[in-house]
Amino acid sequence: EAGVAQSPRYKIIEKRQSVAFWCNPISGHATLYWYQQILGQGPKLLIQFQNNGVVDDSQLPKDRFSAERLKGVDSTLKIQPAKLEDSAVYLCASSLISGLGTDTQYFGPGTRLTVL
Amino acid sequence: KQEVTQIPAALSVPEGENLVLNCSFTDSAIYNLQWFRQDPGKGLTSLLLIQSSQREQTSGRLNASLDKSSGRSTLYIAASQPGDSATYLCAVKKQGGSEKLVFGKGTKLTVNP
Numbered sequence: 001e002a003g004v005a006q007s008p009r010y011k012i013i014e015k016r017q018s019v020a021f022w023c024n025p026i027s028g029h030a031t032l033y034w035y036q037q038i039l040g041q042g043p044k045l046l047i048q049f050q051n052n053g054v055v056d057d058s059q060l061p062k063d064r065f066s067a068e069r070l071k072g073v074d075s076t077l078k079i080q081p082a083k084l085e086d087s088a089v090y091l092c093a094s095s096l097i098s099g100l101g102t103d104t105q106y107f108g109p110g111t112r113l114t115v116l
Numbered sequence: 117k118q119e120v121t122q123i124p125a126a127l128s129v130p131e132g133e134n135l136v137l138n139c140s141f142t143d144s145a146i147y148n149l150q151w152f153r154q155d156p157g158k159g160l161t162s163l164l165l166i167q168s169s170q171r172e173q174t175s176g177r178l179n180a181s182l183d184k185s186s187g188r189s190t191l192y193i194a195a196s197q198p199g200d201s202a203t204y205l206c207a208v209k210k211q212g213g214s215e216k217l218v219f220g221k222g223t224k225l226t227v228n229p
Contacts, residue, residue: 112157
């Protein structure tokens with residue numbers, strides 16, 4: 001079974017530029033998550049999708065971050081414009097069905113973003 | 117607001133030692149608790165998941181315990197090996213609401229040969 005795929009793996013941009021990350025979850029997983037992990041910190045949930053609907057985006061900085069999952073499969077996360085403090089690893093995860101106690105989240109390798 | 121704390125932040129041990137990693141959380145109204153492993157440049161791998169009604173879970177040389185009332189969990193690693201070197205993260209899922217996991221900052225473990 002293929003895991004969660006993310007691209008690109010690394011990205012370096014100047015502040016105020018735009019950037020987009022892509023995630024393809026495990027086939028059949030209804031729930032998709034985007035996390036931000038700043039160096040030395042634990043991951044912080046940015047947004048959670050159930051199929052193509054948003055379940056939780058309470059910690060997403062909506063003035064600069066946006067995410068979509070149009071067909072309920074893969075997803076993109078965009079930052080526009082980027083700030084220095086956005087430098088982090090962006091992790092995508094998926095789980096089979098939301099709401100069940102055994103729904104382990106499976107994580108992708110992440111995209112490491114550096115904003116100069 | 118749920119806060120998760122992991123102690124110590126870093127730990128270095130010789131190969132073969134048994135060790136304990138600690139995790140504490142402020143809100144005991146959790147659905148479950150998970151321990152993850154993170155290797156440099158890679159994503160997270162789930163090691164053990166403990167439901168709120170359970171006291172412990174075991175997988176190979178790993179044993180995780182949960183004391184929900186006191187807001188504590190421990191991850192016990194027996195007979196540590198250099199391959200166990202990684203960052204170990206604890207995360208809790210709140211009862212009800214979204215499936216959001218709240219993570220601690222992790223414990224960076226180094227097992228020296």
